[in-house]
Amino acid sequence: MYLxxxxxxxxxxxxxxxxxxxxxxxxxxxxxxxxxxxxAHGSLFMVGAYLCATVFQQTGSFMLGLxxxxxxxxxxxxxxxxxxxxxxxxxxxxxxxxxTFGLILFFNELTKIIWGPRALFLDVPEALSGTIExxxxxxxxxxxxxxxxxxxxxxxxxxxLITRTRLGMLIRASATNREIVGALGVNVKLLYTLIFGLxxxxxxxxxxxxxxxxxxxxxxxxxxxxxxxxxxxxxGIGSIRGALVGAILVGLIDTLGRAFLPALxxxxxxxxxxxxxxASLDSMAIYILMAVVLAWKPRGLLPAHE
Amino acid sequence: xxxxxxxxxxxxxxxxxxxALAGPVKIGMITTLSGGGSALGIAVRDGFKLAIxxxxxxxxxxxxxxxxxxxxxxxxxxxxxxxRFIKKDNVDIMTGIIWSNLAITVVPKAVRTGVFYISPNAGxxxxxxxxxxxxxxxxxxxxxNLDEAMGQYVKDKxxxxxxxxxxxxxxxxxxxxxxKRFYTGKPIAEVYTKLGQKDYxxxxxxxxSAKPDAVFFFLPGGMGxxxxxxxxxxxxxxxxxxxxPAFSFDQTILSAVGNAALGxxxxxxxxxxxDNPANKKFVADFKKAYRRLPSLYASQGYDAARLIASxxxxxxxxxxxxxxxxxxxRKADFDSVRxxxxxxxxxxxxxxxxxxxxxxxxxxxxNRIVTKAFADHSDAYVGQCKMK
Numbered sequence: 001m002y003l004x005x006x007x008x009x010x011x012x013x014x015x016x017x018x019x020x021x022x023x024x025x026x027x028x029x030x031x032x033x034x035x036x037x038x039x040a041h042g043s044l045f046m047v048g049a050y051l052c053a054t055v056f057q058q059t060g061s062f063m064l065g066l067x068x069x070x071x072x073x074x075x076x077x078x079x080x081x082x083x084x085x086x087x088x089x090x091x092x093x094x095x096x097x098x099x100t101f102g103l104i105l106f107f108n109e110l111t112k113i114i115w116g117p118r119a120l121f122l123d124v125p126e127a128l129s130g131t132i133e134x135x136x137x138x139x140x141x142x143x144x145x146x147x148x149x150x151x152x153x154x155x156x157x158x159x160x161l162i163t164r165t166r167l168g169m170l171i172r173a174s175a176t177n178r179e180i181v182g183a184l185g186v187n188v189k190l191l192y193t194l195i196f197g198l199x200x201x202x203x204x205x206x207x208x209x210x211x212x213x214x215x216x217x218x219x220x221x222x223x224x225x226x227x228x229x230x231x232x233x234x235x236g237i238g239s240i241r242g243a244l245v246g247a248i249l250v251g252l253i254d255t256l257g258r259a260f261l262p263a264l265x266x267x268x269x270x271x272x273x274x275x276x277x278x279a280s281l282d283s284m285a286i287y288i289l290m291a292v293v294l295a296w297k298p299r300g301l302l303p304a305h306e
Numbered sequence: 307x308x309x310x311x312x313x314x315x316x317x318x319x320x321x322x323x324x325x326a327l328a329g330p331v332k333i334g335m336i337t338t339l340s341g342g343g344s345a346l347g348i349a350v351r352d353g354f355k356l357a358i359x360x361x362x363x364x365x366x367x368x369x370x371x372x373x374x375x376x377x378x379x380x381x382x383x384x385x386x387x388x389x390r391f392i393k394k395d396n397v398d399i400m401t402g403i404i405w406s407n408l409a410i411t412v413v414p415k416a417v418r419t420g421v422f423y424i425s426p427n428a429g430x431x432x433x434x435x436x437x438x439x440x441x442x443x444x445x446x447x448x449x450x451n452l453d454e455a456m457g458q459y460v461k462d463k464x465x466x467x468x469x470x471x472x473x474x475x476x477x478x479x480x481x482x483x484x485x486k487r488f489y490t491g492k493p494i495a496e497v498y499t500k501l502g503q504k505d506y507x508x509x510x511x512x513x514x515s516a517k518p519d520a521v522f523f524f525l526p527g528g529m530g531x532x533x534x535x536x537x538x539x540x541x542x543x544x545x546x547x548x549x550x551p552a553f554s555f556d557q558t559i560l561s562a563v564g565n566a567a568l569g570x571x572x573x574x575x576x577x578x579x580x581d582n583p584a585n586k587k588f589v590a591d592f593k594k595a596y597r598r599l600p601s602l603y604a605s606q607g608y609d610a611a612r613l614i615a616s617x618x619x620x621x622x623x624x625x626x627x628x629x630x631x632x633x634x635x636r637k638a639d640f641d642s643v644r645x646x647x648x649x650x651x652x653x654x655x656x657x658x659x660x661x662x663x664x665x666x667x668x669x670x671x672x673n674r675i676v677t678k679a680f681a682d683h684s685d686a687y688v689g690q691c692k693m694k
Contacts, residue, residue: 008514009507016507108340117345121561121564123564141540215532258499279474279499
């Protein structure tokens with residue numbers, strides 16, 4: 001009985017971790033390679049979800065929505081990079097935080113002007129709407145499994161992109177020393193725009209995949225953004241592998257903590273106190289994890305270049 | 307000489323009096339227009355404005371000036387706006403706050419300065435009980451009311467194993483307390499989640515393994531949208547029925563939840579199909595003005611304005627007659643869109659509360675009244691209110 005519940009919760013944690021990875025991979029590329037703190041990454045997540053939901057409402061097709069949302073979000077990202085972020089690379093992190101925080105406000109208001117203040121509806125595609133008994137006796141939503149599959153595909157794709165392609169080589173090189181890469185005749189400006197576009201595309205993918213699960217509403221990317229920063233700090237800034245490990249770790253700890261901490265405290269506290277303590281501790285769990293990891297490995301679990 | 311002075315004095319008095327009469331009644335509205343939860347504030351504002359527009363810029367036959375400002379759901383910002391309304395704009399009446407934590411920050415201080423506050427939504431237990439005030443009126447409900455109705459209904463329907471779910475913050479605990487006040491059985495589990503949580507997979511798995519025969523939840527705004535969608539995706543909607551207060555099944559939210567909400571029972575003091583002339587006029591005029599169905603919040607904003615109108619009319623637009631104005635508010639001499647309405651001794655509604663079902667009408671999801679859970683229902687805190 002408990003084993004069955006544990007397996008379900010483990011799967012839930014894994015799925016949440018994969019969702020975080022989709023966000024974190026883009027953010028870690030931008031943060032690690034371009035040295036830009038982009039608070040507006042959550043806004044790109046929101047843009048992805050809104051674009052997908054809009055196309056879904058017009059056509060009734062989630063896949064079509066996804067096909068529009070991915071390039072659409074990448075395009076929004078590229079435009080933002082060219083017009084606002086380019087000037088910020090040379091500035092220090094505080095300026096970047098201020099400017100990208102401004103972008104959050106800008107995107108929230110713009111979204112409200114275009115789509116109105118009400119949440120939009122986005123449903124799972126028909127083919128993925130059922131449940132599968134992957135663990136006997138515990139039907140699991142097919143769409144959540146699909147998210148895990150998409151996450152794995154993205155992880156493999158990024159691994160090949162970074163280690164096996166010329167673009168990946170340039171990305172790695174400019175992470176190490178962007179001046180030398182520039183001096184060798186590579187158009188670093190264009191490269192950065194491409195990286196930012198890729199990051200935006202991944203955020204848009206995460207947003208579109210999250211849309212059927214969560215409320216598609218203004219400000220939906222902000223909660224997940226904080227978790228995403230925790231993930232990349234734990235994993236090691238700039239490291240895709242680190243983002244994967246960090247995301248799965250945070251996803252599992254967050255979900256399992258939520259599921260089992262109150263029950264654990266009930267063993268030696270009265271139920272009301274146990275619920276309170278459990279709920280409070282589970283909100284802290286991932287931050288405690290972050291503190292422990294940073295104390296042990298100040299540069300994260302798998303830093304990009306040691 | 308004496309006579310001339312007297313004439314002068316009367317003239318001055320008359321002048322000041324007529325000057326006071328000539329100015330519009332100033333109403334300050336603090337509500338949430340941006341960020342999460344803005345749909346609620348916008349609905350309240352639109353409902354309130356509709357009542358003013360119906361009279362061509364007047365309420366109760368006297369001109370009013372409505373000032374609206376956005377609190378972004380932040381207590382400190384709400385407090386700033388309130389200070390400005392009171393000190394700089396000299397408002398007579400304030401209204402609009404959606405969230406209980408903002409109301410507790412702003413209202414007690416505001417009403418002590420002599421301003422009237424009419425709450426169109428938030429009804430924290432503090433302001434209904436120990437912290438009640440002669441200048442504070444709530445035209446919507448006390449927070450626990452809707453949950454109490456649902457508790458009664460779930461008990462009457464003989465559900466034995468109920469699973470409770472709410473966010474871990476004061477209002478969440480209040481709402482579950484309200485449910486338990488009338489659902490006298492012992493719930494099999496009472497789970498509090500993080501405020502603002504989006505992913506309910508862990509709780510849904512816990513529900514599945516606990517095998518309850520009903521789930522009662524209070525998750526306002528986006529939290530409820532996420533929960534209902536995920537609950538449906540897990541295939542549980544058909545197995546274990548959901549129950550909740552109207553907030554997660556309001557007109558502003560249903561379109562985002564989709565068919566997952568179909569058939570869910572929820573409790574409310576208002577619905578668009580309540581049969582009375584005031585409600586018919588409200589629904590028709592709202593649809594005409596804003597081209598959408600009115601929500602619960604819009605009905606509350608509208609009733610707040612209609613209540614104010616009745617009291618302005620009673621004092622002839624003269625807001626210096628505070629005692630008369632208060633007396634007129636207490637009488638609640640207006641046709642509420644929900645039908646029966648009067649104030650209890652703590653200035654909170656005594657009203658009927660209904661059980662509604664989510665249905666589809668002309669391709670749009672909306673609610674239909676199934677039964678009346680309570681008639682002339684008051685709140686549990688009225689005894690604690692010692693009003694002067």
